[in-house]
Amino acid sequence: MLGQVLKYDLKAVCRYLIPLYAVLLGLGVMVRLLGFFDNISIIAIICGLMVVALVLVSVFSFVLTGIFSVKHYLENLFKDEGYLTHTLPVKKETLLVSKVLVSLITLILTALVLFISLLIAFYQEGLFSEVIKVLGLSIYGMKVYEFLLFMIFYSIIGYLTTILMVYAAISVGYSKSSNKLVSSVVCALIFYFAMEIIYFGVLSVIVLIDPAFISDLDNEVFMMKDLISFFTIFMVFTACIGGVYYYISYRYMNKKLNLE
Amino acid sequence: MRFNNEIPIYLQLFQKLALDIVTGKYLSGEKIPSVRELSNMYKVNPNTVQKALSELEEVKLIYTERTNGKFVTENKKIIKDYLKSLAKEKTIIYINDMKDLGYSLKEIMEMIERNE
Amino acid sequence: MLLECRNVCKNYGKREVLKDVNISLPSGKIVGLLGKNGSGKTTLIKAINGLLSLDKGEILVDGHKIGVDSKKVISYLPERTYLNMHKTVKDIIEYFSDFYEDFDKDKAYKLLSNLKIQAADKLSIMSKGMKEKVQLVLVMSRKAKLYILDEPMGGVDPATRDYILDTILSNFDEGSTILMSTHLISDIERVLDEVIFIDDGKIIKSESADKMRKESGKSIDEVFREEFRC
Structure with a gap:
């Protein structure tokens, strides 16, 4: 059943995403095309504006992707459409796993489209070797691909945990009999501050155990490896918190559902 | 056919079908429509039809032939x-x-x- | 018993919406759940469909607790439109046949063509009455054990009401049970086997429709009006 649920979830979210992707790719193509005529001043100005637009859309594309995932979660499970979704002969777990997969898949899609769009706009020969050279200079003690993989993995975990936090807040907020949306927002704030406190706690523990850690970070020629081990601890904690949010979302959807 | 909501529907349907039999709309020995057909015809619950038919059977106006359905009695005296x-x-x-x-x-x- | 509700209680905050509701329904009946607006009809129906959590009590459908197994055997028509408006008729039929093993696609298309609705028609351009008919067709095209119809005739014109009642009747087979809620009693009472009166979250009466008529010499509608006279 997961396949079926995922199919319909993806279809629904892609309805929102396709316009975003069209804009991203369109801007990429425009920047590249107008770039051929930048000896004409008016076109150069337009091209400049396009570049600004492309950068802005790029920055917000991940935020938008997250918003679309959350919007779909809310509408599909807790609004009128929920009357259909929750009466399907499908486990709550399947519904939830599908929503998490959708946010992961759309994140990857957006990253790919963004990458392609930026390549269309700005690719020049030698770009990749240049980037690898610059990166290599700033990450002592680590291979470039290792570093990139780590960053991608780290971003994905961070993104998913944020999305799961909002999912959990909605599940809890919408289990209330009234003021569902307000309850969700309050709940999200509580989760957010709880998360901050936990991070602070983790940091404190690390400093207590190894006081030299922070001073190492201040050292100008610190090893990238140390930074990575520091981030790895955070990544594991973030993933654990994500697991907790998943459980909260599941628990409230399974035991405390309260459709309006 | 319009039903009067104050009287049990099956009784009204029973009266209607009995009238159809004694006035010759359904002839002696003729097969009468199935429960589903009657239910569609009169827009009533199949259970209601069932009940009306068993009343008709009670007064011997119809009889059941196990697999073939229900028939109007061949005993003209009863009619x-x-x-x-x-x-x-x-x-x-x-x-x-x-x-x-x-x-x-x-x-x-x-x-x-x-x-x- | 096909449906059993035991000591079902539900509160919205401090308000008690269902107070110790007990119901048991066998197979093969058309049952009317009758009550005024706000009497708890919809809340009870939502609880049976697993859209609400209970504060107390238990609901069993065909012997199963509310979950995947109960949802497999219930075909539910809510009192609101849940159809995603961007979809076409064909999309929604595919959706139903993907998820419900007992969904009869051919039957759905046949019933829809009687209504002159095409597969490519978009739901967004349909009138409210038309959407309700499409939803009813979807619900009645399943071969379920329990059909639950919440206000199937609410807010539609008399001609549509006739269509809806006909569709329900001609698709009812004796192996299943239909539970339908309404406050428009006179329109549907001729098809009911059993009636359940619900008021202020409590079951007031639960008996055979004919028995009620015989004992009172009145229509269900009149009995209801007398019982709940304001």
């Missing part, structure tokens, strides 16, 4: 008797109503004859 009892019932009601209006039996007879 005739039922028609008679219906006629008798209507007559009694008519006479009682007329009596309530103050007519005597003799006057009623005269009226009926004059109307013909």
Whole structure:
């Protein structure tokens, strides 16, 4: 059943995403095309504006992707459409796993489209070797691909945990009999501050155990490896918190559902 | 057919079907429509049809042939008797109503004859 | 028993919406759940469909607790439109046949063509009455054990009401049970086997429709009006 649920979830979210992707790719193509005529001043100005637009859309594309995932979660499970979704002969777990997969898949899609769009706009020969050279200079003690993989993995975990936090807040907020949306927002704030406190706690523990850690970070020629081990601890904690949010979302959807 | 919501629907359907049998709409020995067909025809619950049919079976106007369905009785006497009892019932009601209006039996007879 | 509700209680905050509701329904009946607006009809129906959590009590459908197994055997028509408006008729039929093993696609298309609705028609351009008919077709095209119809005739014109009642009747087979809620009693009472009166979250009466008519000499509608006279 997961396949079926995922199919319909993806279809629904892609309805929102396709316009975003069209804009991203369109801007990429425009920047590249107008770039051929930048000896004409008016076109150069337009091209400049396009570049600004492309950068802005790029920055917000991940935020938008997250918003679309959350919007779909809310509408599909807790609004009128929920009357259909929750009466399907499908486990709550399947519904939830599908929503998490959708946010992961759309994140990857957006990253790919963004990458392609930026390549269309700005690719020049030698770009990749240049980037690898610059990166290599700033990450002592680590291979470039290792570093990139780590960053991608780290971003994905961070993104998913944020999305799961909002999912959990909605599940809890919408289990209330009234003021569902307000309850969700309050709940999200509580989760957010709880998360901050936990991070602070983790940091404190690390400093207590190894006081030299922070001073190492201040050292100008610190090893990238140390930074990575520091981030790895955070990544594991973030993933654990994500697991907790998943459980909260599941628990409230399974035991405390309260459709309006 | 319009049903009166104050009287059990199956009784009204029973009366309607009994009338159809004694007036020859369904002939002696003829198969009567299935529960589903009757339910569609009269727009009533199949359970109601079932109940009306079992009442008809009770008064022996119809009988069930195990797999083939339900048939109007081949015993014409039963049909005739039922028609008679219906006629008798209507007559009694008519006479009682007329009596309530103050007519005597003799006057009623005269009226009926004059109307013909 | 096909449906059993035992000591079902539900509160919205401090308000008690269902107070110790007990119901048991066998197979093969058309049952009317009758009550005024706000009497708890919809809440009870939502609880049976697993859209609400209970505060107390238990609901069993065909012997299963509310979950995947109960949802497999219930075909539910909510009192609101849940159809995603961007979809076409074909999309929604595919959706139903993907998720419900007992969904009869051919039957759905046949019923829809009687209504002159095409597969490519978009739901967004349909009138409210039309959407309700499409939803009813979807619900009645399943071969479920329990059909639950919440206000199937609410807010539609009399001609549509006739269509809806006909569709329900002609697709009812004796192996299943239909539970339908309404406050428009006179329109549907001729098809009911059993009636359940619900008021202020409590079951007031639960008996055979004919028995009620025989004992009172009145229509269900009249009995209802007398019972709940304001």
